[in-house]
Amino acid sequence: MTTQQLISEIKRKKSFLCVGLDVDLDKIPEFLLKEEDPIFAFNKAIIDATHQYAVAYKPNTAFYEAYGLKGWKSLEKTISYLNKNYPEIFTIADAKRGDIGNTSSRYAKAFFEDLGFDSITIAPYMGKDSVEPFLAFKDNHTILLALTSNEGAFDFQTKNVGQQELYKEVLETSKAWGNSENLMYVVGATKAEYLADIRKIVPNSFLLVPGVGAQGGNLQDVCKYGMSENIGLLINSSRGIIYASNKNNFADAAAEVAMKLQIEMKTILDGIH
Amino acid sequence: MTTQQLISEIKRKKSFLCVGLDVDLDKIPEFLLKEEDPIFAFNKAIIDATHQYAVAYKPNTAFYEAYGLKGWKSLEKTISYLNKNYPEIFTIADAKRGDIGNTSSRYAKAFFEDLGFDSITIAPYMGKDSVEPFLAFKDNHTILLALTSNEGAFDFQTKNVGQQELYKEVLETSKAWGNSENLMYVVGATKAEYLADIRKIVPNSFLLVPGVGAQGGNLQDVCKYGMSENIGLLINSSRGIIYASNKNNFADAAAEVAMKLQIEMKTILDGIH
Numbered sequence: 364m365t366t367q368q369l370i371s372e373i374k375r376k377k378s379f380l381c382v383g384l385d386v387d388l389d390k391i392p393e394f395l396l397k398e399e400d401p402i403f404a405f406n407k408a409i410i411d412a413t414h415q416y417a418v419a420y421k422p423n424t425a426f427y428e429a430y431g432l433k434g435w436k437s438l439e440k441t442i443s444y445l446n447k448n449y450p451e452i453f454t455i456a457d458a459k460r461g462d463i464g465n466t467s468s469r470y471a472k473a474f475f476e477d478l479g480f481d482s483i484t485i486a487p488y489m490g491k492d493s494v495e496p497f498l499a500f501k502d503n504h505t506i507l508l509a510l511t512s513n514e515g516a517f518d519f520q521t522k523n524v525g526q527q528e529l530y531k532e533v534l535e536t537s538k539a540w541g542n543s544e545n546l547m548y549v550v551g552a553t554k555a556e557y558l559a560d561i562r563k564i565v566p567n568s569f570l571l572v573p574g575v576g577a578q579g580g581n582l583q584d585v586c587k588y589g590m591s592e593n594i595g596l597l598i599n600s601s602r603g604i605i606y607a608s609n610k611n612n613f614a615d616a617a618a619e620v621a622m623k624l625q626i627e628m629k630t631i632l633d634g635i636h
Numbered sequence: 637m638t639t640q641q642l643i644s645e646i647k648r649k650k651s652f653l654c655v656g657l658d659v660d661l662d663k664i665p666e667f668l669l670k671e672e673d674p675i676f677a678f679n680k681a682i683i684d685a686t687h688q689y690a691v692a693y694k695p696n697t698a699f700y701e702a703y704g705l706k707g708w709k710s711l712e713k714t715i716s717y718l719n720k721n722y723p724e725i726f727t728i729a730d731a732k733r734g735d736i737g738n739t740s741s742r743y744a745k746a747f748f749e750d751l752g753f754d755s756i757t758i759a760p761y762m763g764k765d766s767v768e769p770f771l772a773f774k775d776n777h778t779i780l781l782a783l784t785s786n787e788g789a790f791d792f793q794t795k796n797v798g799q800q801e802l803y804k805e806v807l808e809t810s811k812a813w814g815n816s817e818n819l820m821y822v823v824g825a826t827k828a829e830y831l832a833d834i835r836k837i838v839p840n841s842f843l844l845v846p847g848v849g850a851q852g853g854n855l856q857d858v859c860k861y862g863m864s865e866n867i868g869l870l871i872n873s874s875r876g877i878i879y880a881s882n883k884n885n886f887a888d889a890a891a892e893v894a895m896k897l898q899i900e901m902k903t904i905l906d907g908i909h
Contacts, residue, residue, distance in 0.1 A: 469698035490788020515763020
């Protein structure tokens, strides 16, 4: 999916919501555990109930790898289901991969070609040649970690490298590796005020913002500081949506939370256009 | 496996060799492709032929994920085979994972509990709470990327953060998260002279050194600068060993290269004791 198609979808749906599919068998409704593939059954129900409010879905691979072969199969089924039934949806493998060049090529093949994700999150620590194999895929997107939403972000990301913090150095340096058509960034919503500075460095790039909801970020602030001319934001909510209820009505409860967020987003979008 | 057990094995075998199991179906002998699980068949033959010369094996997960479900199954079979037949071998999941705390816990469960690896490589960018869930597993080891062997290492890792390079900041900061019993570091062999500085910061920690052989590192130099009182080195070779031949004799050819390295290591170890 091209960036332009993503922007069109955002405008059509009046939403820049991404739903994080971080499925934990201990948290999903018990009756689903009887299903042959409870994770996929859960995801399918969540996707069917929320797709009109969201433009993107983001399974975090850790939650699937934690269930071994079965989990990997659930991931395959989930991305296939999305691509087949909702091809207009932008899909993100939240995998935080990154390795030396010939090895990163393997990950790129796995997630883009074989699984069929539109994009993948990548850790920047290993530098340019660890990121380039992902950027080599036309029509796919690389989402580089810049400033994450966890406490550990302050261990290295906000340390000064020369004149500026490391995460700004990552933004500045990586700009030359790609462009706003194939390179996006992860920026935690728990630090909305940082977004103004980030926009000075990458005015047009899409920012994937986790941490709205359960992790404490605020949507209004994120939009105030982080929105670009072309919107340029994907706001992720995982637990706040998918675990809105663990009863029989879980999908409806998820849809309700997603709809509320979409309405907030619509209000913001209507306000600027 | 405890660090002490690893050290004992190194002394017993007179080897600190790690064999990287980065299996590419385009590079293995053609006759193996007829096997039900060519990757596992290849690994099994390589392990059986080289185990007396090596103390560790390191499958890089990218090479397995690239083959989807089948690849994941080959990885499961490989680690099971190692644990069952060679329990004295130290196993490393070269996965370069790392995520926010509750997500890293998932990866830790997957690789330590379910797959049964002794250790895993972790990217440090997300800081303390992304690493701690791995350190929480007693008798397992977290191997943090410090200075990698690729060109991209110079993009961020060697940039100055305050008074010292980022990779030194990673070493210095992370020392407080664990100790030499549960925390090791990846240090690329292409920069052997850096090892002297690294040893000043982490005198006792084990260093996993990739890049000897195909990537150009030199064993003598690595030992000169990097060896600790308790040896403290695991030297990895992947392609140089496993693709020594792609003919019927591939396992013997791999054993020959591994043995040569082991003899070099024995000479070095005999020289210091």
